[in-house]
Amino acid sequence: MLELKDLRLSYGNTQVLNGVDLSVKRGDVVSIIGPSGTGKTTLLKCINYLVKPASGTIAFDKVKMDYQRPDKTAVQAIRLRTAMVFQQFNVFKNMTVIQNVMDPLVVVQRKSRDEARAIALKELNRVGLSDKLDSYPSQLSGGQLQRTGIARALAIKPDVMLFDEPTSSLDPELVGEVLRVIKDVTSSGITSLLVTHEMQFAKNISNRIVFMDRGVVAADGSPAEIFDAPSNPRLAQFLNSELAIQ
Amino acid sequence: MLELKDLRLSYGNTQVLNGVDLSVKRGDVVSIIGPSGTGKTTLLKCINYLVKPASGTIAFDKVKMDYQRPDKTAVQAIRLRTAMVFQQFNVFKNMTVIQNVMDPLVVVQRKSRDEARAIALKELNRVGLSDKLDSYPSQLSGGQLQRTGIARALAIKPDVMLFDEPTSSLDPELVGEVLRVIKDVTSSGITSLLVTHEMQFAKNISNRIVFMDRGVVAADGSPAEIFDAPSNPRLAQFLNSELAIQ
Amino acid sequence: MFDSEVLLPDLWDILGAVPMTLLMALAIFVFSTIVGSLFAMVEYRRITVLRELVVAYKVAFKGVPMVIVIFLAYYGLPPALQFLAALVGIEFNGHLTPNWVTLIVALTACVAAFQAEVVKGALNSFDTGQADAAYSLGYKRSQLFRRVMLPQVIVAAIPDLANSFMVIMKALSLGFAIEVVDIFAQSQLTAALNFYYLEAFLIAVVIYMVIAYIVTHGADRVEAALRART
Amino acid sequence: QDVRNIKIATAAESKPLSWGAIGVEPQGYEPDVLKAINAKLPQYKFEMEGAADIAQETGLATGKYDIATGGYYRAPAREKQFLIPESPIGASLIKIYSRKDSGINEMKDLVGKKIVPVTAGGGIYKFATQWQEQNPDYQIEITASSAGIPYPDRLKEVQNGKYDALVLPSNLGEQTVIDQQKLDIKASEPVAINNTFVLIHRSEENKALSEDIDKALKELKADGTLAKLSQKWFGEDITTYMK
Amino acid sequence: MIPELLKALPLTLAITFTAMIVGFCLALIATTFRVRRVPVISHLADLYVSYARSVPVVLQLFVAFYGLPLVVGLLEIEDFVSPTVAAMLGLSFYHGGYLSEVMRPAYLAVDRGQHDAADSLGYTFRQKLTRVLGPQAVHIALPGYGNSIIYLIHNVALVMYIGAADVMATAHLVMERDYNQYQFETYLVLAVIYALLCLAAWLVVRFFELRSSKFAPRAAPAKATIMASV
Numbered sequence A, B: 001m002l003e004l005k006d007l008r009l010s011y012g013n014t015q016v017l018n019g020v021d022l023s024v025k026r027g028d029v030v031s032i033i034g035p036s037g038t039g040k041t042t043l044l045k046c047i048n049y050l051v052k053p054a055s056g057t058i059a060f061d062k063v064k065m066d067y068q069r070p071d072k073t074a075v076q077a078i079r080l081r082t083a084m085v086f087q088q089f090n091v092f093k094n095m096t097v098i099q100n101v102m103d104p105l106v107v108v109q110r111k112s113r114d115e116a117r118a119i120a121l122k123e124l125n126r127v128g129l130s131d132k133l134d135s136y137p138s139q140l141s142g143g144q145l146q147r148t149g150i151a152r153a154l155a156i157k158p159d160v161m162l163f164d165e166p167t168s169s170l171d172p173e174l175v176g177e178v179l180r181v182i183k184d185v186t187s188s189g190i191t192s193l194l195v196t197h198e199m200q201f202a203k204n205i206s207n208r209i210v211f212m213d214r215g216v217v218a219a220d221g222s223p224a225e226i227f228d229a230p231s232n233p234r235l236a237q238f239l240n241s242e243l244a245i246q
Numbered sequence C: 001m002f003d004s005e006v007l008l009p010d011l012w013d014i015l016g017a018v019p020m021t022l023l024m025a026l027a028i029f030v031f032s033t034i035v036g037s038l039f040a041m042v043e044y045r046r047i048t049v050l051r052e053l054v055v056a057y058k059v060a061f062k063g064v065p066m067v068i069v070i071f072l073a074y075y076g077l078p079p080a081l082q083f084l085a086a087l088v089g090i091e092f093n094g095h096l097t098p099n100w101v102t103l104i105v106a107l108t109a110c111v112a113a114f115q116a117e118v119v120k121g122a123l124n125s126f127d128t129g130q131a132d133a134a135y136s137l138g139y140k141r142s143q144l145f146r147r148v149m150l151p152q153v154i155v156a157a158i159p160d161l162a163n164s165f166m167v168i169m170k171a172l173s174l175g176f177a178i179e180v181v182d183i184f185a186q187s188q189l190t191a192a193l194n195f196y197y198l199e200a201f202l203i204a205v206v207i208y209m210v211i212a213y214i215v216t217h218g219a220d221r222v223e224a225a226l227r228a229r230t
Numbered sequence D: 001q002d003v004r005n006i007k008i009a010t011a012a013e014s015k016p017l018s019w020g021a022i023g024v025e026p027q028g029y030e031p032d033v034l035k036a037i038n039a040k041l042p043q044y045k046f047e048m049e050g051a052a053d054i055a056q057e058t059g060l061a062t063g064k065y066d067i068a069t070g071g072y073y074r075a076p077a078r079e080k081q082f083l084i085p086e087s088p089i090g091a092s093l094i095k096i097y098s099r100k101d102s103g104i105n106e107m108k109d110l111v112g113k114k115i116v117p118v119t120a121g122g123g124i125y126k127f128a129t130q131w132q133e134q135n136p137d138y139q140i141e142i143t144a145s146s147a148g149i150p151y152p153d154r155l156k157e158v159q160n161g162k163y164d165a166l167v168l169p170s171n172l173g174e175q176t177v178i179d180q181q182k183l184d185i186k187a188s189e190p191v192a193i194n195n196t197f198v199l200i201h202r203s204e205e206n207k208a209l210s211e212d213i214d215k216a217l218k219e220l221k222a223d224g225t226l227a228k229l230s231q232k233w234f235g236e237d238i239t240t241y242m243k
Numbered sequence E: 001m002i003p004e005l006l007k008a009l010p011l012t013l014a015i016t017f018t019a020m021i022v023g024f025c026l027a028l029i030a031t032t033f034r035v036r037r038v039p040v041i042s043h044l045a046d047l048y049v050s051y052a053r054s055v056p057v058v059l060q061l062f063v064a065f066y067g068l069p070l071v072v073g074l075l076e077i078e079d080f081v082s083p084t085v086a087a088m089l090g091l092s093f094y095h096g097g098y099l100s101e102v103m104r105p106a107y108l109a110v111d112r113g114q115h116d117a118a119d120s121l122g123y124t125f126r127q128k129l130t131r132v133l134g135p136q137a138v139h140i141a142l143p144g145y146g147n148s149i150i151y152l153i154h155n156v157a158l159v160m161y162i163g164a165a166d167v168m169a170t171a172h173l174v175m176e177r178d179y180n181q182y183q184f185e186t187y188l189v190l191a192v193i194y195a196l197l198c199l200a201a202w203l204v205v206r207f208f209e210l211r212s213s214k215f216a217p218r219a220a221p222a223k224a225t226i227m228a229s230v
């Protein structure tokens, strides 16, 4: 349902994406792993056109776009059908928890406030935040912020969820609560793309693992293929150092 | 060699240390674990009198002090014979790597520059930073900064090394390199006190584990006692949530 | 629209006041930074009583326009000086105080209140973790200050210090009210003598903008050069 | 017949010559003379407004004001810019003010003395530079200033020794200040006499105005009105110096 | 004396409020161009801001006073430029430039992630600005805005030099009438009046600051311009 071809992007002189190809089928839960700085975050941002690739194409169901000829309606169509959960949460700081979840529904989807409120309550309940509805972000812990971000993403009923290291800004004790929510979301059948450093977790929830290295997809396969029999030497080295810690 | 008794400390209204007792024998490698905010960092800081406990006593070999009557010479004596490695590295930003290691030797220990330089070179070599001698902190990665901090601490030849979550500000890939250095240090027989969230690592290198909870030492024993047969229910719960992530 | 025969001689006239202006600005800059640093240290170290006094001082000098402070100094400083001199038994006619001295004193008093903020901000930008590290290594307070804090605090303060220098340059323009001749006062004099007002003022505008450009970009360069080391 | 409104800027801070800023009825010698002129010229209606010095000349140049008064002297630069009637509106006697024991009586005595800075481009400045040109043997030190420090302060500065002498037109009420504040200051004999004029915005229409005012001033001087007003405001008759 | 001074207060306030409102609009326009980088226009906006910030306010007032009639003349409309009008426009110009340097950093201080989140949810630029970035920038900018208002009030004291009859000019008239016997006292009274005006302004801004701080009780990241402006 989502297909990226030959994505290239550089910041100034540093080439970050060197021709990434990636296709995701409906219902897939794909984990993207790889060393720091290889462009995982950048890749996710490309899908929502938050960064401007130099070249490449994207196809999202019937919506197609060549990044060399960006097209406002295509960008907006893709944005509306995907939802992103950020490493740094990026919850709107001037809104309460429930406003954060309702606002996109009211502003972008033009739902009535009542309808938006009902949806927001449901999703916030799902992530376990029913008792924090009227708190401002500055009054919440990292785990609560991230769950707000997830609820906001879920509320818009996206076709694809994009998670960018959703637990890496969290204290160790808070990681568990967010991982539980993500597990719940992915196992409910929603198509997901997840960048993560939690190898064990990736192994548990994904049906596909993509290993990125230096701006390209260096390995791609089932969890068993990737973790138990890594064919690529860089991948083997990476897994070694990641697992050594844990 | 180091004995703390009935340490109490509060910040404003929040009681952080509620009567901590801890004694460390020469050659011990003690890991301190426990939930966030229970006063682990505060405890280490007390040893160096970087925070001012309300009451309690410290005995370091023959140096003894009651915190209700702080004593400059005792504080300085303890400071000179311990060395601390910080979570946030805290290397001096206006000095190069080698200056960071040399400066305390020249300023505090009044060694000649040549002698200080020789020691610094040796320790920096030990932590694998020989090629970064003249870099400023702003040009280094977190792992390199932390290794500079460790070299600086080692150079003063302390009797006790105090590590405060030395890897928790690092990217996952950089954790490994620092843990290797710490393992090397502790296995060379130097007495160490280590606050950490890396359970596996704590288990591997320590001969004693101290579990702190709500400002007191809630459990204390060999790694086997603590990890394999946790008697305290809070400890069991804590270990569960920590290990779930990993 | 503008008479080129006027522009060039005017330019020379007004440029003539630049060195004097810079010199006075420098003097005020140095004095106010010293006083401001003292104030900032009082606040940073939380010295009781003195701290309240410093806060009161800052409120007073930030609340009152500089022109008024200048006039107050113009009328109040000479008798005050004379009084003080008499106290220590010196025969001194305070009214002989030259106006530029009055101006420098008045502006130093005003700007010191702001410099205190600049220095305090720089001190606060110093992360205390490094102080912890230094103490744990056995550094004394003075060693920490000289070897670690000061070098970093100076770099952190550079942009604000450049800014305060420009503020002082501009504040000197208020000196015309008590006939201290700076760039602005000179442009006014030049204009009054040949009746080409707008021309003279526009020349002064250009001079001020050029100086501001040089000062801020110079500071940026210095800061960028030192930034790697902090 | 149409009555033409004439906007006049009068000096705001030169008591007793003329004072009173916006919202305050201008008073003093010049406003009184202007009223007397208006009485003779029913085809105009004078509207006086106190304005700061700086506002006067620009306002006059752009035509915002038709007339400006404020003890202005005739100067070539002004004659080029403005219309100036033949007859003066008043005269100012330039005197030197100094401490009673200073021994300063005339310009020559000012050599080596500290003189209060004079207004840049003003009449005193012109007078002093001219005098210097004519008397190159006596080097006196004159600085120009654009500051608005009021002359009563200047008198005090002479009194307390900051300066030795103040050169100033004598029709600004100096004697009152000296008497009221019991200053130890004396005025010299006049070192120069300057006639003062009204300045008129240069335009075709105003040429007639200039001539009318000139005529009125001549009559007022002849019938003794000016002398009377001078006595009222300055305590002396300055018309004897007007020519 | 005080009642007389207070009679001129409405004019001082009128000048202040005009400059506040016109300056705010100018600042909005200039800031918009400066953050969106429209070619040429952005550079003009930059030039304008550096004029307003690096040229002394007295000089800006004189430029307005002598320059505006010229502009009016070129436009062939009747000369309406009284000292009061020149003061209002001159200070508006100054305040707008100064304020732009408060708004721009505040806008830039809203963290990048908020843009990303709004964009990825499909907000249009307008929606993003009004619902997310604007409210947050306002919070960050408030302390700096408070300062800019205080400096504006201070600088209104300078309009007397182009002949506007504000409180300061009235004080001079009062002193003139009394043959300048009580200058020091008069300036002290002036100092108190201005300090009270600033206090009132500060209290108002503070009120809004506290109100908006509910969603960001921790210190705002953008640092308020603390330097005086003259």
Ligand SMILES: Nc1ncnc2c1ncn2[C@@H]1O[C@H](COP(=O)(O)OP(=O)(O)OP(=O)(O)O)[C@@H](O)[C@H]1O
Pocket: A011, A012, A016, A035, A036, A037, A038, A039, A040, A041, A042, A043, A165
């Ligand atoms: N705005 C930017 N300007 C310049 N360089 C950037 C920018 N954003 C990212 N980069 C660089 O691009 C590279 C890829 O960044 P990206 O964030 O996509 O990596 P990542 O794979 O997500 O890494 P991590 O695991 O650390 O999050 C990095 O080297 C980074 O320094």
Ligand SMILES: Nc1ncnc2c1ncn2[C@@H]1O[C@H](COP(=O)(O)OP(=O)(O)OP(=O)(O)O)[C@@H](O)[C@H]1O
Pocket: B011, B016, B035, B036, B037, B038, B039, B040, B041, B042, B043, B165
């Ligand atoms: N300077 C301070 N002022 C006020 N409270 C403080 C200060 N420093 C620490 N605290 C509080 O004291 C408590 C203990 O802090 P401490 O840093 O010792 O915990 P910790 O066990 O090291 O936690 P972590 O694992 O998160 O580092 C925390 O609740 C913290 O919020």
Ligand SMILES: [Mg+2]
Pocket: A040, A041, A042, A165
């Ligand atoms: Mg990333």
Ligand SMILES: [Mg+2]
Pocket: B040, B041, B042, B165
């Ligand atoms: Mg800690």
